Amino acid sequence: MRCKPSIFRFSYAQTVGVEETDSLTAMWFNYEQIIPIGRTTLYLLNSYTISEYEEVESEGLNTTTLFSRIDVIFPTLMGLFNPTLYASYNSADYVEDDDTDFNTTTTYGLNLNRPLSKNFYLTVDLSQASTVTKETDDNSEQQIMTFNIDYIY
Numbered sequence: 001m002r003c004k005p006s007i008f009r010f011s012y013a014q015t016v017g018v019e020e021t022d023s024l025t026a027m028w029f030n031y032e033q034i035i036p037i038g039r040t041t042l043y044l045l046n047s048y049t050i051s052e053y054e055e056v057e058s059e060g061l062n063t064t065t066l067f068s069r070i071d072v073i074f075p076t077l078m079g080l081f082n083p084t085l086y087a088s089y090n091s092a093d094y095v096e097d098d099d100t101d102f103n104t105t106t107t108y109g110l111n112l113n114r115p116l117s118k119n120f121y122l123t124v125d126l127s128q129a130s131t132v133t134k135e136t137d138d139n140s141e142q143q144i145m146t147f148n149i150d151y152i153y
Contacts, residue, residue, distance in 0.1 A: 007032040024061075026051045043071040059096040066091045081114040103133040116149070123148040 009030040017023045027050045035042040049065040069088035076082050091104045109127030116122050125146045132139050 004034040004036065023054045024051055025054070039075040041073040043069075043073060045069045060094065062095045064093045064095060081112045084111040084113075085109070086111065103131060103138075105129055105131045119151050119153055121148075121150045121152060123150060 007030070009028070009032075011026075011028040011030075013026045015022075015024050015026070029048045031044075031046045033042075033044040035044070045068070047065075047067040049063070049067070051061075051063045051065075053059060053061050067088065067090045069086060071084055071086045074083045074085075086107075086109050088107045089104065090107075091102065093102045107127055107129040109125060111123065111125045113121055113123040123146075125144070125148075127144045128141070129144070130139075130141050
């Protein structure tokens with residue numbers, strides 16, 4: 001098994017909002033890795049984000065977020081479509097807000113795409129997501145099915 005090059009990325013942004021309370025500073029630390037295993041490919045993504053609002057009135061929105069995702073990309077199945085299985089975990093911690101505190105979302109899914117012509121692609125995506133929060137009344141589950149026709153030029 002031979003790993004392809006890893007990607008480490010650091011991003012920094014200062015956003016000046018229309019309202020002074022909307023101005024924030026954000027930093028992202030990302031790590032991406034592609035690992036070929038025979039005809040199958042693993043794609044790994046990990047991201048850590050820090051968002052801090054400048055005004056005291058908005059401090060409750062300050063967050064640290066951890067996001068992880070793994071995709072297993074399979075070769076074309078029977079010449080019909082390209083399947084991908086994926087799973088992700090997202091955890092947001094509201095640093096200054098004891099009422100909100102944290103929330104986590106776990107998602108599992110299946111993505112099927114098929115070329116229709118040189119530039120058109122059909123994609124069907126099925127996913128299941130669960131969100132857990134400090135307040136159990138805000139917990140949720142959802143199933144999403146999407147159909148896309150993409151034109152890539």
